[in-house]
Amino acid sequence: MSAFNFASGPARLPDAVLARAQQELLRRGADGACVAERPFTGAAFRAMLAHARQRLAELLALPDNYRILFLAGGAMHQFSMVPLNLLGHSRRAAYADSGYWSRRAMAEAARYAEVTLAAQFAGSAPLAAPPLDGWQLPAGSAYCHITPNETVDGVAYPALPDCGSVPLVADATSSLLTAPLDVSRFGLIYAAAQKNIGIAGMTLVIVREDLLQRPAPLVPTPFSYRVQAEQHSCVNTPPTVAIHLAGMVFDWIADNGGLAAMGEINRRKAAQLYAAIDASGGFYHAPVAIGHRSTSNVRFHLADAALTEAFLAAAEERGLTNLRGHSQIGGLRASLYNAMPEAGVAALIACMADFMRRYG
Numbered sequence: 001m002s003a004f005n006f007a008s009g010p011a012r013l014p015d016a017v018l019a020r021a022q023q024e025l026l027r028r029g030a031d032g033a034c035v036a037e038r039p040f041t042g043a044a045f046r047a048m049l050a051h052a053r054q055r056l057a058e059l060l061a062l063p064d065n066y067r068i069l070f071l072a073g074g075a076m077h078q079f080s081m082v083p084l085n086l087l088g089h090s091r092r093a094a095y096a097d098s099g100y101w102s103r104r105a106m107a108e109a110a111r112y113a114e115v116t117l118a119a120q121f122a123g124s125a126p127l128a129a130p131p132l133d134g135w136q137l138p139a140g141s142a143y144c145h146i147t148p149n150e151t152v153d154g155v156a157y158p159a160l161p162d163c164g165s166v167p168l169v170a171d172a173t174s175s176l177l178t179a180p181l182d183v184s185r186f187g188l189i190y191a192a193a194q195k196n197i198g199i200a201g202m203t204l205v206i207v208r209e210d211l212l213q214r215p216a217p218l219v220p221t222p223f224s225y226r227v228q229a230e231q232h233s234c235v236n237t238p239p240t241v242a243i244h245l246a247g248m249v250f251d252w253i254a255d256n257g258g259l260a261a262m263g264e265i266n267r268r269k270a271a272q273l274y275a276a277i278d279a280s281g282g283f284y285h286a287p288v289a290i291g292h293r294s295t296s297n298v299r300f301h302l303a304d305a306a307l308t309e310a311f312l313a314a315a316e317e318r319g320l321t322n323l324r325g326h327s328q329i330g331g332l333r334a335s336l337y338n339a340m341p342e343a344g345v346a347a348l349i350a351c352m353a354d355f356m357r358r359y360g
């Protein structure tokens with residue numbers, strides 16, 4: 001029986017990437033150094049970094065006027081770095097509230113900016129992303145921030161809002177590379193690696209070149225998008241092993257059909273799980289409206305909440321781990337990023353059916 005880890009992050013890595021990492025990561029080369037031991041200023045690291053950047057650009061069909069930064073830290077670092085780098089002479093930024101992480105981003109930005117609530121999700125059942133029309137974007141807004149996939153709430157936008165000339169900024173930590181994406185719709189996209197890109201400690205920033213001109217004077221130098229772009233993410237020691245692993249994940253995605261194939265498989269996995277929930281006659285329940293349901297993070301609960309612990313124990317017995325919902329909202333959550341094989345989803349569905357036979 002193979003075990004499947006459904007954690008929201010740090011999350012499962014592709015089997016092939018783990019195998020390759022075991023082969024390559026800590027093996028010394030002719031230079032007497034393994035990946036973790038190589039100077040970031042040396043040719044070997046620079047070649048690897050260039051390869052990772054190139055691969056990612058290919059996967060995203062990245063337009064020429066965007067830059068890719070590999071930065072130290074997590075998504076939350078960007079909650080501050082976005083306003084510090086993008087506000088420029090403006091004091092205003094607009095944030096859409098679609099759930100837990102967008103609210104955290106907004107709270108952090110309020111330390112630097114006058115934050116306008118651009119749009120808000122209903123908050124009552126069934127949960128849904130904010131409606132796509134009627135957004136509040138006051139004149140002079142430096143950018144508009146969204147969280148396309150809310151990892152905690154299990155809510156995803158069905159489409160992108162039209163923010164006109166206001167640059168759209170996205171925290172895509174739990175959605176980047178899960179499906180094709182039209183980068184040209186965004187001014188900036190960021191994603192911490194530990195959900196779907198690699199391991200913790202590194203965050204990707206993809207930024208349109210014209211937005212590099214606005215850093216506040218007090219931005220710490222390693223967190224200045226402009227300086228990092230000028231120095232190819234090597235202002236200081238970058239998270240070298242995390243970048244190497246991300247490069248392996250990019251290779252794996254390319255070898256497996258690219259983002260179109262990832263999107264297809266992810267849609268299928270999520271559809272199967274939601275179908276099992278919806279067909280349970282109310283024994284299991286998904287609180288998010290159809291059309292707004294995340295393919296990355298499937299949130300559900302038992303109609304009888306008192307059975308939650310028994311369900312988690314039964315799942316655990318079958319090697320299906322980390323299905324507990326976020327501590328703030330409880331219930332259950334299955335994260336199905338690229339690395340979760342269809343067999344993992346099938347095992348979860350079988351476990352749910354079995355549990356329902358016993359307790360339904």
Ligand SMILES: *Cc1c(COP(=O)(O)O)cnc(C)c1O
Pocket residue numbers: 009073074075076077101147149150151171172173174192195
């Ligand atoms: C996980 C997550 C975060 C937090 O990431 P850290 O790297 O822990 O700061 C922020 N936003 C979203 C959408 C996430 O999924």
